[in-house]
Amino acid sequence: MGLFVSQIGGIVASAATTTPFGAQRFAKDHATYVITTKSDYYKSIWRSAIDAWNATGAFKFKTSSASKAQITLGIASKRESKKMGNDVGLTEFWARDNYFVSVNSLLNARLIKEYDYSRSDAIHVAEHELGHAMGLAHNPSTKSVMYYRNRAVGIQKVDINGVKARYQTPAGQTN
Secondary structure, eight states: OEEEEEESOOOOOSOOSSOOBOSOBOSSSEEEEEEOOOOHHHHHHHHHHHHHHHHHTSOEEEEOOTTTOSEEEEEOOHHHHHHHTTOSEEEEEEEETTEEEEEEEEEOHHHHHHTTOOHHHHHHHHHHHHHHHHTBOOOSOTTSTTSTTOSSOOOOHHHHHHHHHHHHSOTTOOO
């Protein structure tokens, strides 16, 4: 089993025409999820991000019970928020033989409020974290939802192409 942690932050290189992806992925281009936050606002943020990705046709997120969900979506606790530092989003995954076993994505509600993120900004961060949940890496282009410091750009064609390429490429291989 491997662990991958992605936070919004880090160094990037030159622009890509297809958003890069890592070696890990789900077995198929769909996965089940559960939203664990009790906040109606953050539930709506996650649902809007899921709806946006589902509308692309590149990947399908399906709701599930907590015990059967492959992806858990929530907001960081006070302890997790402190650990995240200045990162507004975090995705961790566990994989076996380059296939995701489980994925956990969090939004840092404290920073979203502190930095006065609009609803649209928060949705873009959730879209970004869902990109990691599908296997996407950071895109060096500021015109990608997968740009490492993104809050203003939604899902773009380059990101959709990255998801499609990720699920047409065998697990263990990257682009």
